[in-house]
Amino acid sequence: MASKSGFIAIIGKPNVGKSTLINALIGEKIAITSPKVQTTRFRITGILNEGENQFVFIDTPGMHKPYHGLGKSMDKSATDALMDADAIMWVVDQTYRRTDEIILERIKHSHLPVILVINKIDTLENKAEIDKIIISFLKVHEFKHIVPISAKDQTHLTQLKETLVEYLVEGPHYYPDDYVTDQTDESRMTEIIRERILYYTEQEVPHSVAVMLESFKFNEELNTMDIDALIIVERDSQKGILIGKNGEKLKRIGTEARKEINKIFDMKIHLSLWVKVKKDWRNDPTTVSRYGYGK
Numbered sequence: 001m002a003s004k005s006g007f008i009a010i011i012g013k014p015n016v017g018k019s020t021l022i023n024a025l026i027g028e029k030i031a032i033t034s035p036k037v038q039t040t041r042f043r044i045t046g047i048l049n050e051g052e053n054q055f056v057f058i059d060t061p062g063m064h065k066p067y068h069g070l071g072k073s074m075d076k077s078a079t080d081a082l083m084d085a086d087a088i089m090w091v092v093d094q095t096y097r098r099t100d101e102i103i104l105e106r107i108k109h110s111h112l113p114v115i116l117v118i119n120k121i122d123t124l125e126n127k128a129e130i131d132k133i134i135i136s137f138l139k140v141h142e143f144k145h146i147v148p149i150s151a152k153d154q155t156h157l158t159q160l161k162e163t164l165v166e167y168l169v170e171g172p173h174y175y176p177d178d179y180v181t182d183q184t185d186e187s188r189m190t191e192i193i194r195e196r197i198l199y200y201t202e203q204e205v206p207h208s209v210a211v212m213l214e215s216f217k218f219n220e221e222l223n224t225m226d227i228d229a230l231i232i233v234e235r236d237s238q239k240g241i242l243i244g245k246n247g248e249k250l251k252r253i254g255t256e257a258r259k260e261i262n263k264i265f266d267m268k269i270h271l272s273l274w275v276k277v278k279k280d281w282r283n284d285p286t287t288v289s290r291y292g293y294g295k
């Protein structure tokens with residue numbers, strides 16, 4: 001059998017489960033997830049090698065109308081992902097709405113084959129509800145395939161992969177077969193810290209946070225890694241919220257992030273977190289790109 005590979009862009013509104021799906025397909029945490037919208041800030045590639053096939057999944061930030069500098073760069077990143085793709089998976093979790101128009105326009109404009117993926121079927125009562133969603137989307141576009149799934153329960157993922165094989169192209173693989181992502185180790189670490197922050201903070205705090213690695217030192221002999229990370233927020237009040245009473249919240253975020261990083265890198269991790277205020281950083285393009293977003 002000849003080797004095949006291809007780029008599949010995952011597109012959809014915020015919070016429909018794109019990152020959960022990519023992690024379920026790859027079988028490892030590539031993209032952070034959270035119940036808060038706009039968790040994903042930049043393009044993340046997840047690589048799945050199965051037999052002769054290599055699927056390169058491009059996770060994109062949920063498309064939305066941008067309100068600030070960071071939002072604009074997230075939106076551009078989602079649009080750029082379409083230009084490189086061989087096919088698009090449009091992930092949805094409810095019937096077609098007016099707010100889906102922005103995505104519809106872009107997929108039509110791309111002229112790429114589109115697979116409609118109806119996620120979260122575990123939350124639907126019966127098949128009639130799935131049919132209602134399908135019918136609403138069939139009215140607006142001619143999809144190549146429609147696959148109902150649950151990324152959380154890993155339902156129908158095999159069927160989804162079988163569907164996607166059709167869009168891979170014969171030729172050498174894009175990445176070495178032991179790669180699961182093209183993210184750097186630094187980026188995976190800071191994203192895990194950001195994920196924990198998203199779980200433990202509310203309202204405007206999650207979206208005002210950036211995480212940067214100050215340093216990380218690997219000790220081969222002891223199989224340990226010392227990581228110093230900086231959490232940047234926009235206001236003094238947010239710094240207080242993050243640190244919490246007697247520093248308890250920051251400690252909990254640090255402990256859980258350390259465990260997650262430990263799972264990926266399989267070594268003892270020492271993690272120190274620091275919080276710094278940088279007023280209005282999301283509207284400063286230089287800072288947005290310095291913090292690794294919008295590239």
Ligand SMILES: Nc1nc2c(ncn2[C@@H]2O[C@H](COP(=O)(O)OP(=O)(O)OP(=O)(O)O)[C@@H](O)[C@H]2O)c(=O)[nH]1
Nearest residue numbers: 015016017018019020033034038039040062151152
């Ligand atoms: N019940 C159920 N919940 C799901 C499923 N897939 C994802 N979720 C939940 O939906 C929420 C959003 O998931 P994410 O994977 O972060 O969504 P996303 O589309 O990547 O979100 P953005 O990064 O904001 O664009 C999380 O709370 C997930 O646990 C599913 O199949 N079933």
